[in-house]
Amino acid sequence: MIFAHTFDKVEHGIKTVTRRLWRPDWELTDGRLTTGRGWRRELYRVGGTYAAQPGRGKPAEFRIEILSLREENLQDITEGESIMEGIGQPTRNHPAGNVSHLHVNFAVRCGDKSWAVGETARDAYCSLWNTIHQASGCQWDANPRVVRIEFRKLEAPHA
Template identity: 35%
Template sequence: MLNLTDDSVRAVLRSVNPKTQTRRVVKLPHHNPLGQWQPTLIGGPNGGRTARGETIPEQGGIWHTRTGDSLMCPYGQPGDRLWVREAWCHLSDVRTADPGGDALQRRVFYRADYPGDTLMHDDDPAERIKWRSSRFMPRWASRLTLEIVSARVERVQDISEADAIAEGVTKFSDSFINGLPGWEGFSDALPRASASDAYIDLWDSLNDARGHGWDTNPWVWAIEFGRLGK
């Protein structure tokens, strides 16, 4: 499973330049000073086989040069599927005569579809919906399934311009309309000169308070995925 923010869900769902990558901090088990952590490759034609005799898909990993400890991507390997969890609410939480879309079928509303928390009770506009955390989304309520294409380990600052675009950053509205350079920032309403600059802003908005800001340059799992279905 994979938890996504509202912005990320909207980026995955959009038809033009959808989000196809995500980066997650590698949770290292220790920081032994007698060695260092280094990225590596696991699997492939000469990388061993599973208990069923199948070739292990080539994927990125990380290992410690002193202890020999190694980690594989905890989110899965190429070919694995991830179901997405996002902020939501049950149809029973909403007193509305017209749920719209496929809410009646799914019995679910998704907060990403209502920027600014605009979904309110018809009979009491002052009463806003109490959205449920993505952590409490059951499998049946998920609307997005992703398939892992590749997984590798790198420093977050190694992200390329193309990868930053694949992370879901968007063109600044005025720049998009006028065909000018500029990408949307997340800390203010000002455009950024490059997609990479916009991604730095996005990364810090999600990770700086957790001690993994851009300047700390943590190791990350760089996961590329494709969306299954419509």
């Protein structure tokens, strides 16, 4: 699974949920997310383990286990779920923390240089989503269907 914008949050166990845009040929049944027309190919299943990558074409650095899968509308996300998505409170030393006059209470780094910020964790998640998903019909205001994937980072076996 690729986490191009929030890999560090997954790596440190801060992000334990991700949402991906729903695709028309996807089906979610019995804890299995499949794709295809006619024949079905499994993408993810509850209990399955998958490589976690910091970007497309980059090597996997660890594995994650899928704990749950659910289809929902993007705007169904709660404040608590936004925090599970890796949104955190900026600190005084945090670049986004120096903007208290803007009522920034929550922030997350988007890649190497930019920050998604908001007054609530949900607002900051909305900002992050819109930074990543810029195509028409995919942004927050369109409230697209998504698959919510809860996971846990697996510890590497000891040698």
